[in-house]
Amino acid sequence: MSLPELVQTELDDEPVAARVNLGGEDGLFVTPTRTLIYRSEGLLSDESVEQYPHDAERISVSEGGRASRKATVTLDYGLDGEQSFSLPSKRLQDALHPVLAGILSAAGITDPGETVKQTFRFSELTLVVTSDRVVKHIGAPVWDEDFEGFHYADVTDLTFEDGSVATSIVLTLGSRQERFKAPNDDARAVRETLTDALCTYHDVPSLDAFRKAKARESEAEPSQDRKNVSFGDGPAPLTANPTELSEKPKNATRPDDPVDLDDGAADSASGVAAEAVTEPESATSSASATFEGSGFESASDETAASVEAVEASKTAETTETTDTGDGIEELRAQVETLTVTVQRQNEQLQRQNELVERLIDELSRGR
Structure with missing residues (x-):
């Protein structure tokens, strides 16, 4: 993966030993002499x-x-003061491991070519497992000059004692033993990492093979006084949860309105029906009047008036229906306008949310 141009400029051809992504394009770069935060x-x-x-x-x-x-993370330089940098909590373990490895190398605690395999933090206990030794530090700082180191060349046995809360790791170094405890949740990771490092250093496949090899060496050497063996109590069981490791052993509708009909149309229809129903005598005189001509004209006028009333009623109904249809179309147009406005507001809110999320992400990266 290519390095940012600004980082390449600051490196001055110094090699990058480790790189940790801090989120986005931000990164931590560790060289043999310094740590760079981009x-x-x-x-x-x-x-x-x-x-x-x-x-x-x-x-x-x-x-x-x-x-x-x-x-x-705060680095104390003694009389030169302190320097600190912030980073996401979920990236802490990934970043602290190479930084601590670089500081141990610069301080001469680890030898050239020695690699730091894993760093474990348990409350006020820090264990650094390298390819050649175990570095133990007890106290609030992750590391300072009050540390202890145990080289694998001096180790004669490695055992683990299970407890209800914590597991004791027992390193035997000749005539003495060194004990430290790890929470049971992380004991398996410590066991596997330390066992693998010790066996690899001594070029044996397992702890049993390592013990047999040490037993043969002991038989070949003159007998030693083993009566005064000190068993330290070691630190009390830890109850605090370790920092979470990342990718490593854990320590990583609407209805229409009804339309009313005109009452005049009903009245006209009733009048027509009443005229049609007459007594026989009225029918006879009507026939006579029709023959003579004057009565016929009167009946025609009344019928025409009824027809005109019915047509007027239909015209009023059509007009009212048209007015109602125009209202519905106007309402639809308003709904469409409101829909477009809401969509635009939603787009603006989405853009604002993206900016807020980006701001939160940058703040979480220690900016």
Whole structure:
């Protein structure tokens, strides 16, 4: 993977031993002499690179509560003061491992070519398992000058004692033993990492083979006084949960309105029906009147008036229906306008949410 141009400029041809992604394009780069923190351009800051030399005397870590997304790593340089950098809490273990390896190398605690296999943090106990030794530090800082180291060349046995809360790791170094405890949740990871490192160093396939080899060496050597063997009590069982490791052993409708008919149409129809129903005598005189001509004209006028009334009623009904249809079309147009407006507002809200999420992401990366 290519390095950012600004990082390449700051490296001065120094090789990068480890790289840790801090989210987005941000990254942590570890060289043999220093740690570089690269911040890409964002909403709150410009592109930048910060440098932290490895000649520190102490490393401390501060983590917020469960709701906090950031952790702070502080490097103490003695009389030269302190320097700190922030990073996402979920990236802490990945970042701390190579930084601590670089500081141990710069301090001469590990030899050239010696690799740091795994770092475990258990409350106030830190264990660093390398290819050649175990480095133990007890206290609030992750590491300072008050540490102890146990080289695999001096180890004669390795055992594990299970407990209800923690597992004791017992290193036997000749006539003495060194004990330290790991929470049961992480005991398996410690057991496998330490066992593998010890067996690889002595070039044996298992702990049983390692013990047999040591037994043969002991038989070949003169007998030694083994009466005064010190068994330290070691630290009390730990109850705090270790920091979570990342990809490593854990320590990683609408209805229409009704239309009313005109009452005049009903009245006209009733009048026509009443005229049609007459007594026989009226029918006879009507026939006579029709023959003479004057009565016929009167009946025709009344019938025509009824027809006109019915047509007027139909015209009124058609007009009312047309008016109602125009209202529905107008309402539909308003709904369409409102729909377009709501869609535009939703798009704006989505863009605002994206900006807020980006801002939160940058803040969580220690910006």
